[in-house]
Amino acid sequence: MAQIHPNLTITKSGISLIKANLHQAPLFISTLEATKQEVEEEIALGVKVPIPKDMAGGYTHERHKKNFFILQKAGNLFQITGDKKYAEYIKEVFMAYADMFPTLPLHPTNRSYATGKIFWQCLNDANWLVYCSQAYDCIYDYLTKEERHHLESNLFRPFADFISLENPRFFNRVHNHSTWANAAVGMIGLAMHDEELIERALFGIQDDGIDPTMVDDDGGYIKVEGQKKAGFFAQLDYSFSPDGHFTEGPYYLRYAMSPFLLFSKCLHNSRPELNIYNYRDGILEKAIYSMLNETDANGLFFPINDAQKGMSWLSREVVGAIDIGYHDFGLDPMLLSIAEKQGKVLLDENGFVVARDLAKGMATPFAHKSIAYNDGADGKMGGIGILRANGDEGDEICLLMKYAAHGMGHGHFDRLGYSLYDETGEVIQDYGSARWVNIDQKGGGRYLPENQTYAKQTIAHNTVTANEISQYQGSVKKGDANASTQYFFDASNDDLQVVSAKDDKAYPGVEMHRTMLLLKDDNFRKPLLIDIFKLTSEQENQYDLPVWFLGHLLSASFEYEKEATSLTTLGSDHGYQHIWREATGHSDKESTQITWFGKRKFFTLTSATDPEDELIFVKTGANDPDFNLRYDPALIHRKKEAKDALYVSAIESHGRYNPVSEISSDPFSGLEKIEVLHDSVDYTVVKLTGKSQKTWTIGVANVDNDIVSNHKVKLGEKMMSWTGPIMISKTMNQ
């Protein structure tokens, strides 16, 4: 193998292409100019390599973090512009690190399961090496052999050994942390032509001797039972489902994508014989698209598991995924429209081609799809179902239902939960994580205690909590070992899309079966979400199904007593201790409604109710000594002393309000009521009645999900028959 440099993320031929055609790519030019200015400001400040001491947010942390980003950029600038000042700066900074590193002890904070040297955790050290490898590759030929030897023997090789051999619990996991570690070791190995490091990166450390009970800072297990492999190939094997879903969710996938794609890109350039892009049937490309599909209409990631809301495909990490995804995976013009929104590109051949093709007007809008993803490396750990349908104004209603695996240390106990979105964002929310990332005042930006005690608990999600105890009794180990099961998914009919899943492990002795439908119908301005949640048990249980609606309650069709002068908590554990009980209601009617106002829109929840049910209005914020929680409302539908139970409801977006004209349009629901016509082991049949007595009858075959099976249910005098797991029948103007 010839020792050509650069050959990691950028290549000689790529540089030639860029230089010859720069004028074709205005977005590349503007990114280039902005990067020059940024890097030159840093060069003007001089070399700053302080002795590490601070946590994230503190000076030394932020300084070293800035260093590696700037070095990588300076490397690309050197290659593109040929200006040696960039190379010289990189050399000087590396020399300062090489002076410091040999005698550097562990970072003094000692607060991580894998404490780093430059940073408080090895993860950030690995970030450093991923970016610095690229800078080193860019100036490899600029340095003398002696300089290279000095840097490699005093800095890069010992650095790589530190984050691997000296920290196997960090290096040898299947986890996004370890992906960074593998990529870091592999990329510096490629830059140094160090086959041992490359081998270690790809296949892991053979005998790591890790204690199987050890957990990381987030409570995730280091070792997964029965999993023997480690290294980058193992990450590719185990991190994704066969269709590219990432079990920790898209917020974390965004973060993990960088090392996956950067190292793969390097291998693609330097080790084409590995054919890495086709590995596992093209898993990297699938991962890129699963990440993009697991977003709302504006590209904000669904906040599955521990995720901070507001993160989107505009983030720095996704710029790389879009540019490499476009260049190396088929020039999909939909990716160009995302690149345009990002407003910047990678300073390499990928980014250049994106900018050039954007300038050619080749972009088409990204079309979000209704799609189901499996979870688990074998695709057998449940999954998620995403249903999307357009409203009457080109707007969108999007359902995310989750019946996936636990998501490891970042997982939430939210089996059969869902969240609902419209074209502006959340309608029925997932709490996300109790964390204010990089906001120092909130616990230094780390996960807050309430993340464990509230955000992860079942009651914080739009699914049933039985007996005021979280699913799997809140055990990550049990959660990791089990998943729900997809029962049925069909998005082929735009007018009636269905996702249905079952779970009998989250609550031993309780079978849960939830079917959610997105109904498009001329009688409703927006797609209607219909939710049929069936519980079966031989024991009596209390079931709580919350709807965490985002907005202000306008009206309820039932009587309730609101607490006037004192509030108390809804319970004492499993998240209930964080919830204030605001009002308690009951309904005599078989169907009840609440209407709320949010985002200048009107929404209505219509639910089938029994007179014994409690309808409890709550808000979060109790037992929250540091004001860490948001104060969010929900309606909890409680069924007490129930063995079997059936929740049936619909959520409708039906009107708008304009505060300038002060005009409400369609402030009332188009539904009159919801009834249960039949509920047995085999079948559930419900009826929705709208204005003018129009009706929609929906049947679910609860046991047989074969799409060719025929079903019959007797409803009074009438026999209802259909084929396949779901039936809908409409009656207009009776």
Add this chain to the structure above:
Amino acid sequence: MAQIHPNLTITKSGISLIKANLHQAPLFISTLEATKQEVEEEIALGVKVPIPKDMAGGYTHERHKKNFFILQKAGNLFQITGDKKYAEYIKEVFMAYADMFPTLPLHPTNRSYATGKIFWQCLNDANWLVYCSQAYDCIYDYLTKEERHHLESNLFRPFADFISLENPRFFNRVHNHSTWANAAVGMIGLAMHDEELIERALFGIQDDGIDPTMVDDDGGYIKVEGQKKAGFFAQLDYSFSPDGHFTEGPYYLRYAMSPFLLFSKCLHNSRPELNIYNYRDGILEKAIYSMLNETDANGLFFPINDAQKGMSWLSREVVGAIDIGYHDFGLDPMLLSIAEKQGKVLLDENGFVVARDLAKGMATPFAHKSIAYNDGADGKMGGIGILRANGDEGDEICLLMKYAAHGMGHGHFDRLGYSLYDETGEVIQDYGSARWVNIDQKGGGRYLPENQTYAKQTIAHNTVTANEISQYQGSVKKGDANASTQYFFDASNDDLQVVSAKDDKAYPGVEMHRTMLLLKDDNFRKPLLIDIFKLTSEQENQYDLPVWFLGHLLSASFEYEKEATSLTTLGSDHGYQHIWREATGHSDKESTQITWFGKRKFFTLTSATDPEDELIFVKTGANDPDFNLRYDPALIHRKKEAKDALYVSAIESHGRYNPVSEISSDPFSGLEKIEVLHDSVDYTVVKLTGKSQKTWTIGVANVDNDIVSNHKVKLGEKMMSWTGPIMISKTMNQ
């Protein structure tokens, strides 16, 4: 006077101008086309004049409301296009009203102090006549003499008599309701050439025999003591301060502007000898500009008194004010930029000229000014002070301080209160009104009980409540009779703008003096609000000063105990019954800080504190049986058993957070502390200390507000001297 038609809001010469130059005014053309479509859709539906029965929001109400808007538009379309279908439609609708009106009883709802016939309140009937007069004027010459006689004797004249002679309590007030009534009677009088109606409109009914204790639906008095005049001139005399401020506030001024401007426009066209635009030294022009200046950076009206937030200069009513304001009051190019945002114009000469000049590129941005407005017809009832200063990114901080009269039935007990805005809207909020205008689910869109029990009360505002009792003990009568006094206002120095006011009537025996400053300084990225609130009393009082910050609390520099498992109300009356006490803290330090996060920005309140002070975190929402209130947070700074007291604080906007990059910039305050150096009857001197020991010392002369007076205060060894009521002295890098 020749009987020329049309000659109310549009004129023959205006129509000629429009027809000859239509192509020059694209915005006029687009408004014209949209209006044609709207009116033709209504014509296609046929004449709909139902027997009145519904409240606002109900069918007959909305139908009749739509009728008068469409008729006015149809009239203009007839004049501009010459198409007789519009005139014929107007005639048919009028004939249907003329058939119905003679036998129409009072509206069956009977829920207003002045029940109408077509609508539930006379106010809406007056709206009907204001718009229908214009339509009648447009088709006057199209009708036969017999038809005119029929309409005038069966519909218009009895209609005008009904809302005036038969409802003097509605017609003969000085109030926005009566302005509509006066305009309605005057405009139909002009259209019919009925001098008696015109006279009645201009000068009122001479002997109205109204009971002086009578109140309207909002609790406002019908008669103001000592006020003898009525009619349109009286409205012009008493509704505004000499500089154009409207005592009910800009939200209501927006609504009242329509009859003021429409009737004035008619008089300007038909009775030029009245010289109405110069009446009271040009009060109408001043009113237009006070309305536009009493908005935030985006043109949203300050929610003074009963006002629904979100209403802005984009509203329908302001379209008229901008177009007439531009055409008739000096062609101010700043108004064109607002017209451009409104995206539509009046279908008359005013709107045409606006659209034409916009197309010529003559618009300039509307420059909001720092300005003080007096209140009261004589300008002696206090006022409001508005200070605005730009930040480092062209952004804005804007303070509104209120020391005005009560605002009649819509007034709040908020003397010496303030609200704070930035370029995106509210930072420190005024609650506004407890009302959801036209949202049926919330009490039919009317004022809710909580408007009286909470929104109007002093504790709902950013000013001091003494002894848990609202100002003036919550008496509208006492509030109406008194105002605070401006002590000093100076916005001439962009780096230090000041507003200062006093009040000794709101709490008998308590003298309140508040001085608020907007400081622009290179040491702060945004202008800093400094608040010096001095209270003097011979009795011991409890003082509560809330800061209704909009956002989520991030940190507090003092210890507090947050209620973990139960919440109770802060008090039992005067709004306190609606407030949950969430946490109570104390500080040993002479200065404390809280930092909150809102609108993706960081804000810090720094306050001088005594160890005996209570620092109480609260939220609204108690005693709110129907979920009518928002759940908003505040910090209440409580001083107990205090005679004299001094509150000194500063509010700083100092940083941002980007949820996509997850980067916080400047999350910490630039202030270290605030100290009181001196506080006596004559002088108050406070010191703010920033980072690196930079200091700002501010002196207030409490008694002598003469700008040429010299002042001296001894501070330890140092003598501080200055001229005028306010002094600031900076010390950098001591």
